[in-house]
Amino acid sequence: MEQGAGGEVRARLEEVRRRIAAAARAAGRDPGSITLVAVSKAQPRERIEAALEAGQRVFGENYVQEAQARWPALRARFPDVELHLVGALQTNKARAAVAFFDVIQTLDRPKLAHVLAKELARPEARTRRLLVEVNLAEEPQKAGVAPGDLDPFLRLCREELRLPVHGLMAIPPADEDVAPYAALLAKLAARHDLPEVSIGMSADFETAIAFGATIVRIGTAIFGERPPRAPTPQGSLETSS
Numbered sequence: 400m401e402q403g404a405g406g407e408v409r410a411r412l413e414e415v416r417r418r419i420a421a422a423a424r425a426a427g428r429d430p431g432s433i434t435l436v437a438v439s440k441a442q443p444r445e446r447i448e449a450a451l452e453a454g455q456r457v458f459g460e461n462y463v464q465e466a467q468a469r470w471p472a473l474r475a476r477f478p479d480v481e482l483h484l485v486g487a488l489q490t491n492k493a494r495a496a497v498a499f500f501d502v503i504q505t506l507d508r509p510k511l512a513h514v515l516a517k518e519l520a521r522p523e524a525r526t527r528r529l530l531v532e533v534n535l536a537e538e539p540q541k542a543g544v545a546p547g548d549l550d551p552f553l554r555l556c557r558e559e560l561r562l563p564v565h566g567l568m569a570i571p572p573a574d575e576d577v578a579p580y581a582a583l584l585a586k587l588a589a590r591h592d593l594p595e596v597s598i599g600m601s602a603d604f605e606t607a608i609a610f611g612a613t614i615v616r617i618g619t620a621i622f623g624e625r626p627p628r629a630p631t632p633q634g635s636l637e638t639s640s
């Protein structure tokens with residue numbers, strides 16, 4: 400059972416890598432310039448181990464606590480793992496997140512920028528790169544900086560707070576073509592001289608690459624469907640990281 404699951408993850412991972420490389424080549428881009436972040440939220444540990452054993456080293460997690468519960472042991476075995484936080488970050492978890500994640504992709508508001516500036520100055524800080532999350536379609540329920548607010552927000556982050564912002568990240572509206580959103584995110588990143596464009600998930604990563612993604616965040620296409628989450632005490636895990 401476990402061996403089978405491991406083989407399945409390995410095969411899916413190889414297929415995703417092949418599709419990423421093909422999409423990059425079709426767009427006239429170097430496949431090596433695309434970073435695959437394997438999003439392992441809510442996935443059983445055996446599947447994560449299978450991906451590690453298949454050579455995957457960059458992983459994304461959505462919840463600080465969930466990542467803290469399982470990655471220290473895995474990092475001890477695979478010290479070159481790079482962990483990205485791709486879920487919303489509450490300011491009261493910023494210290495823990497900065498001590499734990501190599502990359503935080505969800506810098507999305509001025510208050511968090513100020514808190515991260517303080518936490519990144521601590522000797523325990525591990526985070527080296529940040530991405531600014533953009534709410535491309537200005538969906539009211541979604542986190543992220545509105546495109547129209549991006550200039551002043553980036554000025555605050557880069558010039559005033561000297562934060563290591565390396566790119567932009569977006570979660571476009573579900574069930575819509577990712578193409579125009581990827582193109583817009585890439586355009587905004589280029590305008591601000593930011594090298595990284597994080598957009599594209601299991602259902603649409605090839606299109607995202609065709610339109611400028613440099614980082615794709617892929618969960619189910621690698622690991623399979625996420626098992627339903629165990630019920631959690633109200634608000635403790637689902638909404639807060």
Ligand SMILES: *Cc1c(COP(=O)(O)O)cnc(C)c1O
Nearest residue numbers: 438485600601616617618619620
């Ligand atoms: C879960 C998640 C993903 C991966 O989604 P899949 O559809 O499983 O590939 C990517 N990005 C973010 C922010 C996520 O929360």
